[in-house]
Amino acid sequence: MSAAISAVHLLASETRKLRTVATTWVLTAIGWGLVVLSALLPYLIPAMGSPFTGSAEQVASTIDAIGANSIIVMIVGILVVTTEFRHGTIGRTLQLVPSRMRVLGAKLAAGIVYSLAFVLTSLVIVTVILFAMSIAGDAPLHWGAPVGTALWQAFAGLALTSVLGVAVGALIRSQVIAITVSLIWIFVVEQLVFGLRPSAGQWLPFQALNSVFLTAETRAQMPPNAQFLEPGVALAAFLGYVVVFTVVAAVLMRARDV
Structure with a gap:
């Protein structure tokens, strides 16, 4: 029981660190703005999509605008680790919690909590947009199976993205270098790889992640030669990358000096 309470306190500490960093809020605000832009563009610019009809496929596609901005969650995940190295507080953290794996686990959990919060708040924004377009276009909304798929993909995809961000931060440690390299x-x-060799490029981490958020309707509108993994395969491929990076980060965190 005491171990569980300690883990909760450690997670609360990590989430508090995120909340008290101004950069987190700035990035989140940018992410919300990008969600709004991504959700509206297909319907504001006719050449980018089709008129809004309120179909389940269009509702799902609008929800996928959240996943399209996964880079924000990735960067915040990097900040979870690198902010401590940047400000020199990691030593104090490890003095209070000597187990490096517990610290890394708490940071991974904090990244996931942030990703879930980002998805939930973005869903509120997307819901407002959907109802506004429904009223403006007199198009009733439909909530079919594609919507449910889009919802779980948003939560799963961004949770994994946050874990990858934390792992990258733990591997590189330097905040500027980690974000720049990413x-x-x-x-x-x-x-470049996807443009030159689509068959190979589709297996790269973020090409695979993007494939997770492509609805059947979006895929149907793409050129015949466009190559994207099926959502289930894409999610499995991205999960593989996340596992590898996280394991390597855990091994190096135990082996390297602070």
Whole structure:
């Protein structure tokens, strides 16, 4: 029982650290803005989508706007670890909690808590947008199976993204380098590989994650030669990357000096 209480206190401490860092709130606000933009663009610009009809597929596609902004959750996950190294507080943390695996576990849990909070708050935003478009276009909303799929994919995909972010932060430690390398990898390396060799590029981490959030309707609108993994396969591939990075981060955290 005391171990469970200690774990709860450690998690509360880690989430409090996130809440008291201004960068977390700034990134979250940017993420909410991107969710709004991603949700509205397909219907505001006719060339990017189709008129809003309120179908279950369109509702699901709008919810997928949350997952499309996973980079925000990734960066916050990196901050969970690297902020302590940047400000030199990691030594004090390890003095209070000598077990490095417990500290890493608490930071992973804090990242997941943040991702769930981000998804929940973003769902409130998306719901408001959906009802506003429904009223404006006189198009009743439909809540079929695709909506349920989009919901669990948002929670699972962003929770895994937060874990990957924490793992990357634990591996690299330097906040600036970790964020810079992650952005270059996502927006340069993966895009180049996917553009040159789609068959290989579709298996890269964030290409696989993006495939998780592609609805059947979105896939149908893509060019015939577009190559994306099926959602289940994509989620399994991304999970594989998360497991590998987390295990390596745990091994190195135990072996390296602070």
